[in-house]
Amino acid sequence: MFSLISTRHRTENLFYNTRVRASISMHWADVIAKDLAERSDHPLIATGISPTGIIHVGSLREAITGESIRSAVEGLGKDVRLIYLIDSFDPLRKRYDFLPEEYEKYVGMPICRIPCPCGKHENYAHHFVQPFLDAVDSLGVHCEIIWTHELYEQGKFAECIDQTFQKRQEIIEILHRISGKPADPNYAPYDPVCAKCGRYTKPLFDTYKFPYVEYQCSCGYHGKADVRKADGKLTWRLEWPAKWKIFGTAAEPFGKDHAAAGGSYDTGKVIAKEIYGIEPPFPIPYEFVQLKGVGQMHKSLGCSVTGLDAIRMTPPEVLNYLFLRVLPSRAIDYDSGLGILDMADEYDRMERAYFSHEYTDAEANSVRAYEIAQHNHVPKELPLQVSCRHLCNVVQMADTFDEQMKVLGRTVDLTDATDRDFKRIKRRCDCVTYWLKAFAPDKIKFSVSPTIPGGTKLMMNDKGFLQSLVSRMNDCVWEPEVISGIIAETGKISPIGLKNAYKVIYQLLIGKTAGPRLGTFLASMDKQFVINRFNQAAHSDM
């Protein structure tokens, strides 16, 4: 049976939680969901982000992990909520390289009170979190967005802040005991914001009398903060468990940094019990996402793969699947090279397996991962599948989506395609296009030249080959198999041989010596365009 309850507070190994199996091939999200559902009828799952800077791929893993558990619990018939806390009241820690010089003066201020770097958003926090919220939305994460600075404005933290002043010595003792760091008698669990300069400062403890505490800011201002208002904030190690109390959090995914022994979960757990008097949430620590082959790809771009890059180049359903197919305890190497196509292919394969019910025991977990990746919105029947690999070729042959669909229509039957199918294909086209532009290796890139590429040199025999090719193509059915058959036969008979025949064709169309397989490639193009090109080359002087 399930033993999660008895093991859930093992501090020595938080990752143990997700290794627990109820039976062979049960997905980790189901194991956790079942445990949550057994303990509560209205479980709340919390997750969040601190949008102090550019968002990375790992933040997406957190959101997807939370959503997958939410949907798994929902699948068990429970009324479950997923909240997404945006830490908009966090201070700007330093002026990052990507910020202009003048932002130096904002260091130490809450990010919801710092102007937007681009001027298009409400403030600094909005600027950095907005693209991420868009991503979360496109990933199908069903969460309620909550801004931490609003919680402070509403006085939600007041009770906890009061307790931290009452029990400050206990807190210092706990932090010392759990984290092993030397006790700091001046530790402040609460930092007021200076009403004059707008930066966080330290409180004068002995002036505290609910709801006010005084402070002497380094800017010279002496002021008074109201803990019922957004006049200051709890420090992270106290704020986190305070959020658990405010929302009654039942489970929360978080990065392994918080999971380290003596880290903020360890101290938070004890503070939750001994200071705030609540039970800590079920911890779901997850490993970090790394980037494969980081060194090389940076140089060409001058930057690394951010969460935005990941969402732009990976179709959302595939990205969901990528994070669900492995245990949270496993580090993921995000492969922004060819591996991205392999991953998309694997996703499609699991989709087929799900609908055909034909898969091995080893694949069962991945098929369930596919299902969970739909967040309880699994299609009724197998959608029209067009591989990203094929779309790579299509998007390089036409610029607009309408034209791309015309191209695609030459090799894929789109007559029964639904709106939903087109939406998915559109998303995939967008991702593939972005990927080609930013990360794809050169060998799969090409562009069909509007005229014969400059520098093309043809011998007499090459032209002879093209002439016989054209005469065969003129009245043939324009289909992949027919085309490749003609090329093979004509090339073999020709003095230049089949190998060179391929080279000549690629050269004339894309100016390279290799390219996509010719059958589908040529079939994707207009027949007359191809024939004209070959004809023109056969009769030219080059």
Added chain:
RNA sequence: GGGCCUGUAGCUCAGCUAGGUAGAGCAUCUGACUUUUAAUCAGGUGGUCGGGGGUUCGAAUCCCUCCAGGCCCGCCA
């Protein structure tokens, strides 16, 4: 220094909770087809399960130990 995660086929990973003859996909090779290139189908090759001990009739699986990689212990997931 303390702690966590990981190490299974060339690559990405299942399998370990409750020990019972090593599994998938991709890649590669070969063949459907008189079409070798980045689309499709079938089949094959491929691993002393990081090393070494121990428990056991039997260990990828449990225990001990060592090695390697990654990461955390300052509010970057």
